[in-house]
Amino acid sequence: MTSSITSKASLMKTKPAKPKTVPLKEYREKRNFDVTAEPKGARSPSKPQSDLLYVIQKHRASQLHYDFRLEWHGVLLSWAVPKGPSLDPSVKRLATPVEDHPLEYGSFEGAIPEGEYGGGTVMLWDRGTWVAEVPDVDEALEKGDLKFTLRGKKLRGSWVLVRTKLGYGGSKKPQWLLIKHRDRYASSEDILVDEPRSVLTNRLLAEIARDEGGDVAKAAKGDPAKVAARR
Ligand code: MN
Numbered sequence: 001m002t003s004s005i006t007s008k009a010s011l012m013k014t015k016p017a018k019p020k021t022v023p024l025k026e027y028r029e030k031r032n033f034d035v036t037a038e039p040k041g042a043r044s045p046s047k048p049q050s051d052l053l054y055v056i057q058k059h060r061a062s063q064l065h066y067d068f069r070l071e072w073h074g075v076l077l078s079w080a081v082p083k084g085p086s087l088d089p090s091v092k093r094l095a096t097p098v099e100d101h102p103l104e105y106g107s108f109e110g111a112i113p114e115g116e117y118g119g120g121t122v123m124l125w126d127r128g129t130w131v132a133e134v135p136d137v138d139e140a141l142e143k144g145d146l147k148f149t150l151r152g153k154k155l156r157g158s159w160v161l162v163r164t165k166l167g168y169g170g171s172k173k174p175q176w177l178l179i180k181h182r183d184r185y186a187s188s189e190d191i192l193v194d195e196p197r198s199v200l201t202n203r204l205l206a207e208i209a210r211d212e213g214g215d216v217a218k219a220a221k222g223d224p225a226k227v228a229a230r231r
Pocket of ligand 1: 059061065067118
């Protein structure tokens with residue numbers, strides 16, 4: 001019996017995903033769902049790989065940052081990007097891994113009560129799908145070098161998330177870098193300033209805070225000083 005299982009396993013082409021403890025455990029432990037409107041997260045059915053969700057949420061918490069999320073194994077792998085993405089291939093943006101988020105988080109926009117984890121205003125800044133440019137995503141994540149194509153409203157084309165060596169930029173743990181590859185979507189345009197509104201509701205951070213009962217003055221500090229008229 002044992003030998004037949006072993007030989008079957010050795011014939012498997014790709015190695016199975018690394019077993020995680022409990023999906024979304026850390027996400028749920030950090031939040032009080034009686035207080036925050038963020039989704040608790042349910043198990044999601046697996047989908048074809050062409051429909052993998054890609055999301056960036058602009059988050060005016062204690063510090064402004066952009067949460068970069070890629071759907072994988074039924075959750076959203078997440079990195080906090082303090083300076084946000086850049087379309088310029090010569091610019092490397094620090095991306096700190098944070099806990100996996102539920103897929104439903106990809107539709108969340110609103111105000112998280114002050115004093116709660118991540119308290120502040122969340123905007124759906126970009127959303128679409130992503131496609132891996134590597135044959136084995138689990139292996140690429142483990143190696144710390146994931147190349148992918150984004151099909152969002154704002155970000156498109158080829159990108160890479162690459163893990164840094166320990167001590168990069170004075171950090172005590174490995175960080176990742178989000179970098180645009182050279183292709184026809186590369187640009188010197190500052191998309192963070194040129195496209196500051198929600199892809200879902202066309203609102204600025206201050207407008208989301210006003211509508212959702214958040215801190216408007218704090219949220220406004222995350223909007224560009226000069227904003228083009230509403231399209
Ligand atoms: Mn965040």
